[in-house]
Amino acid sequence: MITIDDIRPYYDSEVNDALLKFMEHPMVLAMLQFTFPNKNMEEIMAIAESCHSIRDFQSKIIYNSIRMVLEKSSEGFSTDGFEKLEKGESYLFISNHRDIILDTSLLNVALYEHDLVMTASAIGDNLVKKPFLMALSRLNRSFIIKRDLSPREMLKSSKLVSSYISNSLQKEKRSIWIAQREGRTKNGDDQTQQGVLKMLALANDEDQVMDYFKKLKIVPISISYEYDPTDVLKMPELMAKHKEIEYIKSNNEDFNSILKGITGRKRHIHISAGKVFSAELDEIKNSGEPNNKQFQMLADTIDAEIYKNYKLWPSNYLAYDLLNNTTKFSEFYSDKEKRQFKRRIKRRVQIGDKIELENFLRMYAHPVTNHLKYKVSAS
Incomplete structure (x- = not known):
């Protein structure tokens, strides 16, 4: 039986113990030394010991880690649209998805620098099989999406996730990041999957599902990398699909993609925050179409906003x-x-x-x- 404890991030009361437990893991140590190259281990340990909440961890460590990644592997990070969002308000950010770790991390950098509510972020359990990755994800306010379940267990898990998202947005006033589809877009063709929207709607408490989505305050996010450092790693899967043969991931493939995404050259990166959907949802609701058609209309509307705001590069x-x-x-x-x-x-x-x-x-x-x-x- 899957419970909320199986999917939630750490509570603030658990952060310090969890961080200190994994401090000596070689990958965590490497991350900390990369983040603070001018500090000795005693100084780094003092920073870790001072983290007693997820916000502490994000603002004192992860924010500096991502800023160092940008300095070392990019030629600039820009944003737009965030100035239109309200401070203290929670939003459901539905985003195109290119990089396993950086997409949501860069969004949180943008939110932090605009003094906006940072997100809890969805991540597949297939990406955090290593204990230190699971710990870092939960420390960074990620919640877990279970994969490879039976249909019955998948429905139970989806209901639990939907309830967690609804509660975070409406009661805890915590923003949520979720990708528009399961897994990254490998071929560059960003399209929102109805299944993601239907999962979100499992916690619907309104007569009209579009009224429920209005309460969640959907904001489409467009993220674009001038160069995708994982482009070459995506090619085997693209070629397998072209040849209509089954693609089987190699061992550590996702972990290698995480490392390559972080360390590889990206040139320029841009994130655009779209408008908060309201009138668009009313139009869909008033269309008189059945729910399935309305879900597709919403997916198409999200896609159009992502395409409109996507920063196109010379590449x-x-x-x-x-x-x-x-x-x-x-x-x-x-x-x-x-x-x-x-x-x-x-x-x-x-x-x-x-x-x-x-x-x-x-x-x-x-x-x-x-x-x-x-x-x-x-x-």
């Missing part, structure tokens, strides 16, 4: 032009950027493999394709 425009053999977007990249992107392709794609090249380019080109679709539908 995206380049991939689109190379994939479609055009110069349509040549004004958005320089010759130097084109040479750099072509060098990236050579290092990641087998020479002469046309199908592999197309899949790699599509990964970066899809956001442009989706943005064009949005512009057409909005006009």
Whole structure:
């Protein structure tokens, strides 16, 4: 029987003991030494000992860790839309999903720097099988999504998660981050899954489900990386899908993706916070469509907001032009950027493999394709 204790983050009263318990784990030590390169172990230990709540841990350690990651592996992190959100208010952030750890961590950096309520964040239990990763996730206010359950157990687990999310948002005034789909988008085509929305609605206490979603205050989040450091790691799965064969993850694949995502070069990163859905939900409710159709309408509305606010980089425009053999977007990249992107392709794609090249380019080109679709539908 799955209970709330199986999925929740640590309580504040548990934080200090949990942190000190895992302090000596080699990976946790490496993270702390990376975060505080100018401090000795005694000083680092003092910082850890001073953490008596999740907010302490996030503000004193994780915030500095992510800022150091940005300094070492990016050329800039920018945001927009957060100034429109209200301080002290909780929101349900539904986000496209590219990086296992950084997506939600960067969102919390943006929220912290705008003095907004930080999130509790959903994470699959398949990603935190190692005890120290589970501990770090719970210290960072992650709640666990159980995978590989029987249909009956999956429904029970989903109801528990839905109730936890509803309670966090409405009673505890704690914001929530959840990806728009199960797992990361590997091919760059960000699409919200109805299943995620239906899980959220399991705790519905309104006659009309869209009235319930209005209470949760949905804010779509668009996150874009100029270069995806895990792009090459996503290729085997993309190729397996292209060949219509089953893809089986290798041992430590997710852990390697976490490390590569953190340490790999990303160039520029941008996060946009969309508008809080209200009138959009009324329009869906008043459509008279059955619930299933309404869920799809909501998914499409979230997608449109993500596409509209997605920051397109030279890498995206380049991939689109190379994939479609055009110069349509040549004004958005320089010759130097084109040479750099072509060098990236050579290092990641087998020479002469046309199908592999197309899949790699599509990964970066899809956001442009989706943005064009949005512009057409909005006009």
